[in-house]
Amino acid sequence: MEKRWVEHSIQDLETVNLLSEELNIDEILAQMLVARGIKTFEQAKLFFRPSLDDLHDPFLMNGMEEAVSRIQRAIKNQEHILIYGDYDVDGTTSVALTYSFFKDLYPHLTYYIPDRYVEGYGISTQGIDYAAHHGISLIIALDCGIKSIDKVEYAKEKGIDFIICDHHLPGDEIPDAIAVLDPKRKDCNYPYKELSGCGLGFKLIQAFASRNDIPQEKVLKYLDLVVVSIASDIVPITGENRILAHYGLKKLNSEPCNGLKALIELSGKADDFTITDIVFSIGPRINAAGRIDDAKQAVKLLIASSTQLAEDAGFIINLKNSERKEFDNNITEQALNMILNSPEMEKRKSTVVYHETWHKGVIGIVASRLTEKYYRPTIVLTQSNGHIAGSARSVLGYDLYEALCECSDLLEQFGGHKYAAGLTMKPENLPAFIHKFEEVVSATITDDMLMQVIEAEKCIDLKDITPKFFRILKQFAPFGPQNMAPVFISRNVYSYGYGSIVGNNHLKMSVRQKDSQVFDCIAFGHGDFLEQINRGIPFDICYTIEENVWKDKRSIQLNIKGIKTY
Template sequence: MEKRWVAQEKADAQLVEKLSEDLKVNKTLAGMMVKRGLNTFDEAKAFFRPTLNHLHDPFLMKDMEQAILRIEKAIKDDENILVYGDYDVDGTTSVALTYSFFKKIHSKIDYYIPDRYKEGYGISTEGIDYAFENHYGLIIALDCGIKSVDKVAYANEKNIDFIICDHHLPGDIIPAAIAVLDPKRVDCEYPYKELSGCGLGYKLIQAYAIKNNIDGKEVEEYLDLVVVSIASDIVPITGENRILAYFGLEKLNNNPCNGLQALRELSGKTDDFTITDIVFSIGPRINAAGRIDDAKKAVKLLIANSSETAEDAGFIVNLKNAERREFDTNITEQALAMILNSPEMEHRKSTVVYNESWHKGVIGIVASRLTEKYYRPTIVLTQSNGIVAGSARSVIGYDLYEALTACSDLLEQYGGHKYAAGLTMKVENVEAFSQRFEEVVCASITDNLLTQEIIIEDEILLNDIDAKFFRILNQFSPFGPQNMSPIFLSKNVTSYGYGSVVGNNHLKMTIRQPNSSLFECIAFGFGNHLENINLGKPFDVCYTIEQNVWKDRKNIQLNIKGIKTY
């Protein structure tokens, strides 16, 4: 699929000039700083040298005081506490963090993860009944609950109190819980709105530690879980999330908990993990437990108090991930065939595919793969317990949640984010929903949103890339949503020698500009450009800059994202 190359707007020239002089860096790097809101030396210093002291006071969050008072009361009165969380990575890391912290303080605490297939997403009646039957007076719900008005009311009838820690968009009514921690509440003045569910769990234990004079090191112990949630839930790597991710990666790479260490080893990666590495190697393994089997096994792994226990739990989770991959591959192939065999579906501006036998646990992954292939809002539906369940993914710039809201009369439930959501409906509504969703998308999406963009940070010369440039560039990390690894453009380059195709249609080549150094390049999926590249004619490339490690050799490598021949 051809992608549009779009240049970012230039930063304010005067600010760039001043920052370049103050920091003794070239104007490309200074421009990157200004575009990220770093206009002064002090702002740049805070960005490049973050500290945990830069985190906001957790008591700025609405209802935090009530939440801490209720937990203190539960501990003082020797109540049973149940930590309740969603079955995905964000939910299981949230539960592992909160349970592990309070377990050191209060022995009468346990955790509960709803069954994806029997109970569905969020707080369930079955979960509340379990709490009632086992004499839990307080439930701390993480990464879910903000729309569970009826469930919280049901719990109140049974004299069970709720503390909700959720980062999803609230509905019109806030549940009648003891405390509802959600920065997206319109009445919450907390300065940062984009925390993950596990990030909210971190703020909860941070607040408890502050109130009860517990050393901050006891809280920082869980930063590796927080960064796994930040990466896997695809929240912005900005503000407070960037600080948490920065120190979370440090913890993950140097002293991870037993469970994450086991997952690191299973991944086979020996050097430091990045946000991307978490997304592709740690996150899927944790998710696989809830997708294929029981997410409690993921929590068991993450709270393991010995390397032996973690290795055993990790082995099981890894097996489930292999099973998940097989389901994923087969269902993706079936869905692609369904689209290819229907001219109408192939030419739509949205994708809605349905098969009652597809495994519910992997339809979100399949939706992502279809979106990558056709680049349009996509929903994959299957049947579970007599009702149709779906997973939806969007394209950059299109609000999927609003589109689902326009179809809400055909849905039983829906929820999620601008770019990812879940939904359920009656079987008889599938056809009408597919048609309505297409109509809504056609009426609200612009053609340019249906063509994937490559956002160009800046045009540079290859000779601009030296050791100092690369060192400073790396300090913009961790890279992720809203702080992506920058893509640069270099024009009029030529191939030095002959390129070659390796692996599955990947292009390897060495390029240069007149009077520049030579740069090794890898271009994944660009093997079809080999013939033109080897003609010796000039072409343009856009790329990210990375370090390639092979045995003991390290060198700067360009990861090509686009090629334009003349």
């Protein structure tokens, strides 16, 4: 599929030149900083040298005083406390962090993860009933609860207090809990708004430790869990998240908790874990527990007190991940065949596929894969509890949630945001929904939105990639939303020697430009270009720059994202 290459343009060249001089760096690198909102020497220092001293005071968050006081009272009065969290990576790491910290201090503690299929997302009536049955009087909810108005009221009727730690956007009404920690509240002046759910759990234990003279090391030991949540929940890696991610990766690569160490060993990658490695290796394994079976298995792994317990729990979770992959691959193949065998579906500007036997736990993953393949708004549906339930994914620039609003008369429930959503409908509404969704998308999507975009920092010459340039470039990490791994464009490059096909249609080659040095390249999925690049004709490339390690030898490698021939 052809992709558009879009190069960033920087208007403020005066700031770029000034920053280049002050930092003694290439203007290309200075332009990248300005594109990230970094315009002064001090801002650059904070960016390149993250410091734990720059973490914000947790008591700046609305409700933190009340939250800490209520936990202190619970401990003093020997109350039973329940740590409650969502079933995804952010929720399970949140629970593991908060439970582990308080369990070291206090024995009357337990945790609860709702069943994805029985209870659904967020705080459930069943969870509150569980708490009441076990004599629990305080629930600390993490990564959920900001819209649970009725559930908090239900808990109060049973004599149970709530502390809510959520990072999702609140509704018009805030639950009447003892404390509601959410930086996105309109009345919250906390300086950073983009914490993950586990990041909020970290701020809670940071505040509690500060108030109770607990050494900082007792809090920082959980930064490996925080970085796993930041990476997996795809929150911006800016500001406070950048600091937490930076030090979290250090902890993950040097002294991870038993559970994460087991997952690292199962991944087969020995060291130098990055945000990308977490997203593709650790996150899916943790998520698999809740997708296929019970997310409590993930918490059990992450709080494991010994290597043996962690290895046992990790073995089970790895099996669940293998099951998840099998479901994922089979359903994706079936869905692709549905589209390929239907000329009408291939011509549409949206994709809606349904099969009553598909596993609900993986349809979101399948929707993402179909979106990558056909690059158009996509919904994958299956049968669930007498209804049809689905996951939806969108393309850059297209508001999926607004499209679903236009079809709301045919839906029982739907929710989500611009690029991802969930929905349910009555089975008899499916044909009308498919028709109306395609009608809405066709009327509101542009041709540009239907072509995948590669966003590039700048067009550069290969000779610009010097050892100093690459050394500084590496310091832009950790990469993630709002600080993505930089993509560059270089034009009129030539293949040096002959390229070859490796693996599943991957192109391996070396390139040079004019009098530049030769760079080794890997272009995943670009084997179809082999014949053209071997003709000796010039071509353009867009790519990221990475370090390749082979038998302890390190070299710069270009990871090709796109090729354009003349």
